[in-house]
Amino acid sequence: MSKSKINTSPESGQRGAIVASVVILGYRSARTLERCLSALATHRSAHRFETIVVLNGATGDVGEVAERHSEVAVVRSVANRGFAGGCNLGASKASGRYLVFLNDDAVVTEGWLDGLVHLASTVPGSGAVSSLVLDQQGKILEFGGGMDHLVPSALERGRSQYRAELVGPQLVAYASGCSLLVDRDLYDSLGGFDERFYPAYFEDADLSRRIWDAGRVVAVTPSSIVQHVESHSTNSILKEVLFDASRDTFESKWASSPDIGRDLPESLPRIVYVDDCVPRAQSGSGLGRARSAIEAFASLGVFVQMVPVNDRFRPFDLDQSLRSAGVVKVRTVRDLEHLPRPLAVVVSRPHNFRLAREIAEFWVDVPLIYDAEALFSARVRSQMLLPEYKDRHDELAANLASLTHDEESIAREADAVVAICQEEATWFREHGNAAVRVLDPFPDRCDPGREGFAERSSVVFVAGWMAGSDSPNADAVRWLAKEVMPRLEEIAPDLVIQVTGSAPPSDLLPLQSKHLRFIGEVTDLAALLDASRVAIAPLRYGAGIKLKVVDALARGLPVVATAHGSEGLSESWRVGVEVADDPSDFAAKLSSIVKDPAVWDSFRVPLVAMCNRHASDLAGNWAEVVDLASRTKAGKCTSVRL
Secondary structure: OOOOOEEOOOOOOOOOOOOEEEEEEEOOOHHHHHHHHHHHHHOOOOOOEEEEEEEEOOOHHHHHHHHHOOOEEEEEEOOOOHHHHHHHHHHHOOOOOEEEEEOOOEEEOOOHHHHHHHHHHHOOOEEEEEEEEEOOOOEEEEOOEEEEOOEEEEOOOOOEHHHHHHHOOEEOOEOOOOEEEEEHHHHHHOOOOOOOOOOOOOHHHHHHHHHHHOOOEEEEEEEEEEEEOOOOOOOHHHHHHHHHHHHHHHHHHHOOOOOOOOOOOEEOOEEEEEEOOOOOHHHOOOHHHHHHHHHHHHHOOOEEEEEEOOHHHOOOOOOHHHHHOOOEEOOOHHHHOOOOOOOEEEEEOHHHHHHHHHHHOOOOOOOEEEEOOOOHHHHHHHHHOOHHHHHHHHHHHHHHHHHHHHHHHHHHHOOEEEEOOHHHHHHHHHOOOOOEEEOOOOOOOOOOOOOOHHHOOOEEEOOOOOOOOOOHHHHHHHHHHHHHHHHHHHHOOOOOEEEEOOOOOHHHHHHOOOOEEEEEOOOOHHHHHHOOOEEEEOOOOOOOOOHHHHHHHHOOOOEEEOHHHHOOOOOOOHHHEEEOOOHHHHHHHHHHHHHOHHHHHHHHHHHHHHHHHOOOOHHHHHHHHHHHHHHHHHHHHHHHHO
16 A cells, blocks of 8 residues: 555645544445545545545446545455455554544545544543534434443434534444544554444444443544435345344343443533634734633633624634634524533623623533633723823713723622733732633744744734724724824835734725735734734733734744833743834834844844743643632532522
8 A cells, every 4th residue: 555645734735644544445336435535635634644445345436436546545355344344454554543434425524534633632531533424414314322221322313413513522322433533553452343243234333332341432523524425335125134133243242241321422521602703813802812712622622612792793603723623603692501511601801791691500500710801991091091082081981980890790700710911810809809810821832933034024013803993903003104104104115014904994994005004814824923024013002911912922023012012011021022102213113123134133033032932831721720710619609508
């Protein structure tokens, strides 16, 4: 078998060990095999994988289909070894850490392999993971199975795909062999599929049972989806005969063993996360923080149910990375009511807290965690100090009073608060919450990039527009265009500032010029930062650490910021920041860094060193926060009962 016949994501150009070996049996239907292999070729993966087709006593046209796909390694067996024997033969030729057995009449979808690998690599003791199998109308055919007194039962059969997504990944008595990932070492230690189940049926149930007996677990995930099209291998009468025979073999083999299926399925840990919309780091507005939190939970094997609140942003859908990590977007809050208890409800932004509190009340003793992306009342308080907003004093004062009331209530009611800096953590403690933790806003590992001064150009302002025209970002653009740009055009006439963000407010668009450009939402923020010489944060009011500044510094990119733009940063990170509040001073310092390689290096070099020293554990920190909130909630409930 050629080891060069490997599938990878076309975009990734990845190298390294083969993660998965996909084994497919070809028998009687060339049409179904062609459809299966074409889908595999279309829907690649973030993981390196190989495809092995076992011609299991196959007809000639089936072999021709396999040979036409150059990425496929073909293994031939003159005799039909049955499902178990054919799979074992294919597995013996495999190189991957995981074996993935895929029916030839299954059609994979985007991210199907990534979803399997994610669950297999995050669930403790994982031995096997199967996909959600849908029919051609989108209804559930297989979502794992239960087993009561050796009688198998399909779970959620006939229900909608969304139902499986809401239920989420779960442990099951047995997993379907239609699309089944198995740990390679475990498979070998168990002797593979039992070939006594010749030619077909109950092999997956039997293997699942042996995996459980070996102390490992079997799971199913809705983040991996295949569509079962049809089967041409046998007619319906013969299927019934074969099924009955294999069932007799299964019952005879396991009759004297304890029943394992009564307490299954079992839901895996879950978190409900409430925010304005599905978090996309490139959208700004603090969404990168929510994104990091969700990814941290996913890395711990925690299933995240995302509740988007703001109708304006509800159309924002999950990207494939989040889908593969088991994140689901909840359509309506009531969909959650009768689902298993989550570990916690996490909410960001004060205007979403009331809804999150109502969601938490669906279950007994579920802790409520407030993720303070910023102290909103402090933001308005600093806005009121600017002379341009004097004519709006009464409006802003009313807004300040309302936000202060909301955030003080949150401090009292939340079971734990996650703050972005020590100053805001102190505020929440002073207003009644003892369970406050500051989580490092920087990524676990920083990547300063390799591009030097000559490989970069322009300046970037990473902005988000969820708060509209009356926001710190909008005010910053106005100040930039009216006060800073005229000075910059004199001393750096070739300089271009790019402003990111989807749908900037219409009143800002006339400020665009050849020196100030709105470039919209960027899909690859890291690439944009690596192509820029300087990031700016010209914010005149706000609160807490600005994530746009964090994103830039974590890529080793020097930043020119106002005092508000740089607030909350530790001294160790300030090596990469130049601060200026006066427009002329801001323009001069920005121009100096952009134009002079030596000045740029004076910020870049110590910043890269800081990036290389930095290390944190966001997932571990969030796990501690959930534990802290649970203990706080338990204490409150005990007090009430007493």
